[in-house]
Amino acid sequence: MSKPKKEADVRFGKFGTVSFTTLTKVNDFIDHLENGKVMATHCKTCNTTFFPPRADCCHCLSSDMTWQEVSGNGKLVTYSRLKFAPMGFDGDLPYCIALLDYGDYRVFGRLDSALDDSEIRIGMPMTTVANRLPNGQLNYVFKKA
Amino acid sequence: MWDRVILFASYPGSIRELVFEGFREAVTDAGVTAKDIDASVVCSAPEYDKQRSPSGILAEYLGLNPQPTFYVETLCSSSSTGLKLAYSLVASGLHDVVAVMGFQKMSEISSAESQERMGRGADIQWESPFGTMMPAYYAMYAQAHMEKYGTRLEDLAAIRVKSATYGQINDRAVYRKPVTAEMFADPADIMAGPVASPLRVGDCCANADGSSCIIVASEEKARLFCKKPIWILGFGTASASVNLTGRDLFTGLRAAEQAAAAAYKMAGVGPGDIDVAEVHDCFTIAEMMAYENLGFAKPGEAKDLIQSRETYREGSIPVNVDGGLLSKGHPIGATGGSQIRTIVLQLRGEAGAMQVKEPEIGLVHNIGGVGIYGNVTILCNQ
Ligand SMILES: [Zn+2]
Numbered sequence: 001m002s003k004p005k006k007e008a009d010v011r012f013g014k015f016g017t018v019s020f021t022t023l024t025k026v027n028d029f030i031d032h033l034e035n036g037k038v039m040a041t042h043c044k045t046c047n048t049t050f051f052p053p054r055a056d057c058c059h060c061l062s063s064d065m066t067w068q069e070v071s072g073n074g075k076l077v078t079y080s081r082l083k084f085a086p087m088g089f090d091g092d093l094p095y096c097i098a099l100l101d102y103g104d105y106r107v108f109g110r111l112d113s114a115l116d117d118s119e120i121r122i123g124m125p126m127t128t129v130a131n132r133l134p135n136g137q138l139n140y141v142f143k144k145a
Numbered sequence: 146m147w148d149r150v151i152l153f154a155s156y157p158g159s160i161r162e163l164v165f166e167g168f169r170e171a172v173t174d175a176g177v178t179a180k181d182i183d184a185s186v187v188c189s190a191p192e193y194d195k196q197r198s199p200s201g202i203l204a205e206y207l208g209l210n211p212q213p214t215f216y217v218e219t220l221c222s223s224s225s226t227g228l229k230l231a232y233s234l235v236a237s238g239l240h241d242v243v244a245v246m247g248f249q250k251m252s253e254i255s256s257a258e259s260q261e262r263m264g265r266g267a268d269i270q271w272e273s274p275f276g277t278m279m280p281a282y283y284a285m286y287a288q289a290h291m292e293k294y295g296t297r298l299e300d301l302a303a304i305r306v307k308s309a310t311y312g313q314i315n316d317r318a319v320y321r322k323p324v325t326a327e328m329f330a331d332p333a334d335i336m337a338g339p340v341a342s343p344l345r346v347g348d349c350c351a352n353a354d355g356s357s358c359i360i361v362a363s364e365e366k367a368r369l370f371c372k373k374p375i376w377i378l379g380f381g382t383a384s385a386s387v388n389l390t391g392r393d394l395f396t397g398l399r400a401a402e403q404a405a406a407a408a409y410k411m412a413g414v415g416p417g418d419i420d421v422a423e424v425h426d427c428f429t430i431a432e433m434m435a436y437e438n439l440g441f442a443k444p445g446e447a448k449d450l451i452q453s454r455e456t457y458r459e460g461s462i463p464v465n466v467d468g469g470l471l472s473k474g475h476p477i478g479a480t481g482g483s484q485i486r487t488i489v490l491q492l493r494g495e496a497g498a499m500q501v502k503e504p505e506i507g508l509v510h511n512i513g514g515v516g517i518y519g520n521v522t523i524l525c526n527q
Contacts, residue, residue, distance in 0.1 A: 012270075015274050016273070016274020017274060017275075017276055018273075018276075020265065020273050021269060021270040051390060052268070052270070052271035052390060077395055078285040078289040078292075079285060079288060080281045080282075080284035080285045080288060080341045080342055080344075081339075082276065082281050082340075082341045083338075083341065083342075084260070084278070084280075084340055084341070085260075085278070086261035086264045087260075087261040088261065088276075089276035095276060097276070097277055097281055097285070098285075099389050099390070099395075105390065106391075106392075107390065108268075108271065108272055108275070108388060108390050110275050110276075117342075122288070122289065122292045139274065139275065
């Protein structure tokens with residue numbers, strides 16, 4: 001009798017318009033995203049918070065991590081509005097990629113597509129919000145705080 | 146050290162044939178044969194190639210078997226990194242003469258496909274799924290620089306206007322037409338077309354096919370073979386977080402700053418000693434930041450340096466007087482070698498119409514990815 005084959009955990013394939021990664025130890029990020037939460041990881045041994053989430057701590061070499069929600073406001077560090085897109089992203093145009101600074105960590109992502117250029121100011125407070133894309137994929141966007 | 150570079154908008158041949166052209170020019174100039182070369186370093190960004198492990202096939206095609214051959218990759222700075230490896234091989238005494246060959250054949254894939262591949266030179270797990278590409282990352286730096294220092298779109302355009310001044314007189318450049326500030330100011334002009342705000346078409350370099358070859362030798366062998374050897378004074382190399390979340394500076398490139406500091410220290414010179422420089426101008430903002438990261442201008446003052454024309458051929462610090470990547474095109478793996486070639490020709494007094502007046506010390510600044518890999522090399526002619 002052959003054992004039933006264990007299905008591969010490919011949840012990360014749902015991240016972003018096009019995901020280039022399927023297998024990762026931080027796949028639970030996707031479940032949290034499905035539940036409307038954007039999570040960082042926190043090293044229980046040395047208390048460092050990581051975004052993007054990582055399974056392993058490069059400071060103390062521990063892999064004992066816990067999930068921690070990205071909450072509160074970050075400051076908009078910089079952004080760019082794309083008029084051309086790489087292959088597979090044309091349907092999203094135009095869109096803005098951006099970086100928020102939360103003090104302890106930074107978050108790279110997209111600005112909310114509803115934001116008008118005139119509303120965007122470097123330094124403005126923003127929040128990171130889970131988002132479902134038209135093609136059913138998941139990501140997160142930055143909204144005005 | 147001697148070198149040659151070949152650039153084509155679209156090369157009508159295979160990778161081995163493209164690399165052969167640069168190699169033939171370099172060994173002919175150096176007065177060496179394949180037998181004199183006791184190791185080779187091959188440099189490219191592999192995502193463009195169908196050929197896996199290109200150093201093997203190139204060593205075979207160039208007659209460099211059975212000597213060892215190595216493959217080096219740091220995206221757009223691959224051949225500067227290859228040069229440092231070759232220097233280390235010679236300085237360690239393991240080898241006497243090493244050929245550094247950079248190449249890229251980009252024309253077989255579409256521009257969108259190429260942007261997607263270059264975009265994957267970022268963090269593919271956490272950044273690429275948002276639809277990233279190189280111009281947009283550099284655009285984020287431009288946005289931050291403009292916000293903090295009041296750098297204007299006109300200042301960025303001035304970089305491209307300078308580049309085109311020299312692109313027109315460089316017969317190896319891919320883009321050889323004049324570019325004016327008025328073209329950037331006219332929304333109907335192709336130069337002003339938006340790519341990733343605030344960068345426009347004219348702020349970006351074009352893809353190109355190309356190959357470059359540098360022959361690195363011990364002092365003894367260099368004096369034996371070459372009439373006008375150029376000497377390596379210093380190297381600086383540094384790396385930075387790929388994901389922008391790991392960075393603390395968005396108005397300049399930390400890896401470039403650190404590489405410059407290390408290169409100046411090793412060479413025992415400072416920014417004021419540099420007579421001519423080649424900087425990595427994949428985008429106009431990249432050249433602006435290079436002025437500041439290399440110490441040619443204080444942070445925020447790069448715009449004044451370009452507006453006062455100090456980086457033109459007759460200025461106090463001539464930069465990219467071969468037209469830079471903005472005019473020559475940017476064949477990723479060949480680019481560093483192409484920059485080295487320009488400085489070698491300048492220091493030998495063989496740069497023709499582009500010649501700066503009697504330079505003695507030259508600098509090459511070559512960046513891999515969006516500031517992931519910083520490479521600064523300082524050369525001299527005596
Ligand atoms: Zn830790």
